Amino acid sequence: MKISIWDILTVVLLLTALVLLVVVMVIFIHPDSRINPFPFPSLPATIVIPTLTPTLLQMPPTWTPTPF
Known part of the structure; x- marks a missing residue:
C-alpha cells in the first residue's frame, strides 16, 4: 500500500486540529495561563x-403632632 501526500x-491536519482544541480548552479552563495571547490586564492600585x-x-425632641 502506497501512502500518498493526501494521507500525510x-x-x-488532524493533529493540528487536536493540538488547537487542547490549547483552546486550556485557555478556557485557565484564562490566566501563559499560553493565552490576550491575558487579563493588571488591576490598577x-x-x-x-x-x-x-x-x-x-x-426632634418632641415627636408629637401639632394642633391646627
Missing part, C-alpha cells in the same frame, strides 16, 4: 478617597 496532509460618613437621622 490529512494526518497533519486602589485609591482611597476620604468621604463624609453618613449620619443617622434623629427625631
Whole structure:
C-alpha cells in the first residue's frame, strides 16, 4: 500500500486540529495561563478617597403632632 501526500496532509491536519482544541480548552479552563495571547490586564492600585460618613437621622425632641 502506497501512502500518498493526501494521507500525510490529512494526518497533519488532524493533529493540528487536536493540538488547537487542547490549547483552546486550556485557555478556557485557565484564562490566566501563559499560553493565552490576550491575558487579563493588571488591576490598577486602589485609591482611597476620604468621604463624609453618613449620619443617622434623629427625631426632634418632641415627636408629637401639632394642633391646627
